Amino acid sequence: MSAAPGETRTAGELAQPGCSMTGFATAVAGLAHDLAVVIFGERDCSNAFQRVSSAFSSLRRWPVFTAAIRETDVVAGAAEARLEECLRAVIRHRHPRAVLVLSTCLAEVIGADPGPPCTRVEADTGVRCVAVRTSGLVPRTQAEVADHVAAVLVGIGSARRPDRGEPAVPDGGALNLLGYATGPSREDPRTGVAFRAEVRAVLARVGLRLNAAAPAGAALRDWGALPAAGFTAVSDRALFGGLLRLLDRPDHSAIEVRPPVGLAATDAFLAAIAHGTGRDVAAVADAARALPAREAAVAALARARARHAGRHVAYGIGSMHDFRPEHLAWEGLSHLPALLEAGLEVELLIQERDRPEVHARIRRNLAAAGASGCAYRLFYEPAVAAPVLRDGRFDLAYLPDFLADQAAAAGVPFLPFGALDPGYAGAARIDRVLDAARTWTFRERYGRHLGRGGGDA
Amino acid sequence: MSDLAPFELHDTDHGDLFGAFLAVHAMPGAVLLLHTTVGCKFKTQQNLVDHDWARPSHHDRIWTGVDDARLISGSGRRLVEFATTWYERRRPDVFFVATNAAIELSAFDVEAAVEDLRARLPCPVVLLKAPGWAGGLGRGYRRVVEAVAGLIDWRPEPDPASVAIAGYLFDRFEMDHAANLGEVRRLLAAIGAKVPAVLLGGEGLPRLAEAARAASILVLPHAHASLPALAAASGRRCVATDLPVGLHGTSRFLRAAGGAAGVPPEKVEAAIDRELSRAVPTIGRVEGRLRGLAAAVCLDTPLAAAVTAHLAEIGVRVPLVVLTDGGEADETAYRETLARHGCPAAPGRVIAGASHDRTIEAMRETWRAEPFRVAFGSSFQLRAGTGRWGLVQMGYPCAEKHWIYPVPWMGFNGAVALVQRMLDAAGQVA
Numbered sequence: 001m002s003a004a005p006g007e008t009r010t011a012g013e014l015a016q017p018g019c020s021m022t023g024f025a026t027a028v029a030g031l032a033h034d035l036a037v038v039i040f041g042e043r044d045c046s047n048a049f050q051r052v053s054s055a056f057s058s059l060r061r062w063p064v065f066t067a068a069i070r071e072t073d074v075v076a077g078a079a080e081a082r083l084e085e086c087l088r089a090v091i092r093h094r095h096p097r098a099v100l101v102l103s104t105c106l107a108e109v110i111g112a113d114p115g116p117p118c119t120r121v122e123a124d125t126g127v128r129c130v131a132v133r134t135s136g137l138v139p140r141t142q143a144e145v146a147d148h149v150a151a152v153l154v155g156i157g158s159a160r161r162p163d164r165g166e167p168a169v170p171d172g173g174a175l176n177l178l179g180y181a182t183g184p185s186r187e188d189p190r191t192g193v194a195f196r197a198e199v200r201a202v203l204a205r206v207g208l209r210l211n212a213a214a215p216a217g218a219a220l221r222d223w224g225a226l227p228a229a230g231f232t233a234v235s236d237r238a239l240f241g242g243l244l245r246l247l248d249r250p251d252h253s254a255i256e257v258r259p260p261v262g263l264a265a266t267d268a269f270l271a272a273i274a275h276g277t278g279r280d281v282a283a284v285a286d287a288a289r290a291l292p293a294r295e296a297a298v299a300a301l302a303r304a305r306a307r308h309a310g311r312h313v314a315y316g317i318g319s320m321h322d323f324r325p326e327h328l329a330w331e332g333l334s335h336l337p338a339l340l341e342a343g344l345e346v347e348l349l350i351q352e353r354d355r356p357e358v359h360a361r362i363r364r365n366l367a368a369a370g371a372s373g374c375a376y377r378l379f380y381e382p383a384v385a386a387p388v389l390r391d392g393r394f395d396l397a398y399l400p401d402f403l404a405d406q407a408a409a410a411g412v413p414f415l416p417f418g419a420l421d422p423g424y425a426g427a428a429r430i431d432r433v434l435d436a437a438r439t440w441t442f443r444e445r446y447g448r449h450l451g452r453g454g455g456d457a
Numbered sequence: 458m459s460d461l462a463p464f465e466l467h468d469t470d471h472g473d474l475f476g477a478f479l480a481v482h483a484m485p486g487a488v489l490l491l492h493t494t495v496g497c498k499f500k501t502q503q504n505l506v507d508h509d510w511a512r513p514s515h516h517d518r519i520w521t522g523v524d525d526a527r528l529i530s531g532s533g534r535r536l537v538e539f540a541t542t543w544y545e546r547r548r549p550d551v552f553f554v555a556t557n558a559a560i561e562l563s564a565f566d567v568e569a570a571v572e573d574l575r576a577r578l579p580c581p582v583v584l585l586k587a588p589g590w591a592g593g594l595g596r597g598y599r600r601v602v603e604a605v606a607g608l609i610d611w612r613p614e615p616d617p618a619s620v621a622i623a624g625y626l627f628d629r630f631e632m633d634h635a636a637n638l639g640e641v642r643r644l645l646a647a648i649g650a651k652v653p654a655v656l657l658g659g660e661g662l663p664r665l666a667e668a669a670r671a672a673s674i675l676v677l678p679h680a681h682a683s684l685p686a687l688a689a690a691s692g693r694r695c696v697a698t699d700l701p702v703g704l705h706g707t708s709r710f711l712r713a714a715g716g717a718a719g720v721p722p723e724k725v726e727a728a729i730d731r732e733l734s735r736a737v738p739t740i741g742r743v744e745g746r747l748r749g750l751a752a753a754v755c756l757d758t759p760l761a762a763a764v765t766a767h768l769a770e771i772g773v774r775v776p777l778v779v780l781t782d783g784g785e786a787d788e789t790a791y792r793e794t795l796a797r798h799g800c801p802a803a804p805g806r807v808i809a810g811a812s813h814d815r816t817i818e819a820m821r822e823t824w825r826a827e828p829f830r831v832a833f834g835s836s837f838q839l840r841a842g843t844g845r846w847g848l849v850q851m852g853y854p855c856a857e858k859h860w861i862y863p864v865p866w867m868g869f870n871g872a873v874a875l876v877q878r879m880l881d882a883a884g885q886v887a
Binding site: 019021047057060064093105110139321 | 459460461463464465466470471472474475494495496497498499500503504506507508513515516524525528547557558559562563587588589590591784812813814817836837839840841854856857
């Protein structure tokens, strides 16, 4: 699944570019109790990440602050002083382990440098203050941002306290998971836990322990623990180039293993880890076969094939804007194997402009992801996906949730991107997931009454 | 005030941009061109997507793709090209062009580009500068309402019996708003007044232009600050009113509307009396249960005042009020509104503009001193009270309360429905 030797791939080039401040804030806002985040911009910039409905929104105390740069600060050249005031107040009242300062477009435009205030406050307080030059002035791929976030968090999380001595040599019996769906999923909050438990159970049989998993579901201590493992399984090397260079030491190996979404993909995932860590591949396969979840997955796949094989699925990429590596890996194509093994006929629906250079980019990425055989069609923005769905005569649409209205307008049953969970536990739900999207009695019985504007005020 | 307070986040930290976006979202056929850097896409749509399940908001805004290279080479040309292309694709009724601070400080050709667009496009083009250090959700919304008033042709002869409404904060296409507007229209019809348009009420610019048929405009609190601008643009009589919430609040609103529409007072009073004779006995059935209740109120200033007044008149104690509209929170306006309502019981503690963290702290402190079983607030207060108090989710954001069935909180039916919801919330805690 990796790119051919000598071929380089730029991760995230088929996804929406974004503001690096938004990506950083989205990734770190939920790391409560560990980290304070200061957004070095106008107050309104503190709305540029997921606040309304996220783990962050339900935190009792919000660990994100704003330097709240005012017009007067801009005019007087006082933005840096304002940041320093903010940092000192945050540290005095909240006692964070570290403070992450995220620049914004305004800070960049006025040339306000967060570095000197961070240095001064860190020297005075002993609390680490890390300034990151982020902004939307230069849109970044989400992959770039995810990698940058990872490198910064590893740096903060693994910073040694003076009393802790030298860092340990990476443990050859320990494995990291990097870039997989190891957090709670939208469908089932237990997903990440179940997947980690599966991996832990199987790999324990060959003397390998799960050290840390990131970014999904990770706390700052998980990031800090990454350098302690001798092996890192990474979903997509191209996503984490910077981080892997940080982890690169003689006693550490990074193994690129495609995300385990689907039964065969999960078998392959575990086998590749066993192979890459020099463990007994057959023993791992035996351990996997002994898992009740795998047995359930085999049965679920048979049921899914019986009911859904041959159905025409639109698989959407290029629209996602959530900065989550588990969605970005292989340009969002890592769930493809689960649908293909269920016998569905998949056609890609890609949010892109119809230009020659775009087709070259798409073909290059599909080839790298092992999906050259997939046909694709384009739509240039979310508002016009419905006609493309209609033209494709699809039986099912696997698309980011904000395209649900387009699927409804086209009369295509909808399955939100991310509904397919990893591991055997995820594979054991494939029939139910597909059934839920397809066999909706309500829509089949009453579909002709829908679309009469009943939902609008 | 702690020296951390200026840097903490509030339930709403918006500048004008999000308020303008809400207003554009409330007008099908309008498009907001974000001539901003890319993060503003999140500042707008991402903050609404979980609040409005009924109508997608990402179609209402378009990012012009400004980055540092385009700023250097002149972003105005990009704006003109982009908007012209998009006009052909979408044929919007009106374009709003928003800029942020970074653009204003570095792109000096935007105003000229907007002028160019006005000459090229057959639809109105409105420029809204929205630096993130100024304004707020309410002001951004008002600026669009004022701009819409400026686009309406007010020359037609008005109908003295017609009243338009301005300043209705229509933040989603769900059935709570449909029910509110239905209830207000029903009540105004009952006193003999016609409502040709609500600014804004989920209708597009052509329909909003019907406001010109009104001889008067009832200006709700969210647009009180716009009253002079509305009067100047329309040439109509503009009457400031409070929200039609609660029994007394709705009665006062109808009297104001009747006055504006030239309805004889006795006709208004007869209609109010008919409504009260239906609503009051319904609430009266649970009067004894309400008398022992206490409720905290964490809402924006106009809504908090309206809800507090309603609670007070039905005998519910209000030990804590937090005005959650960030920099726009106004304790004076809150207390003046209560006074206008003749509110018989002043709330125990009023906090204006507290941060999110301090709001939660205040709720917990107050609960420990004087346990309340109900709170009125947004989804940001939802989990803070688990096991302690039940939440009547109102205002923005309501990410975890959605309405597919029409239940108002305005008007006499809304007064009854709020009591129902409060009893439901109280029942969630032991």
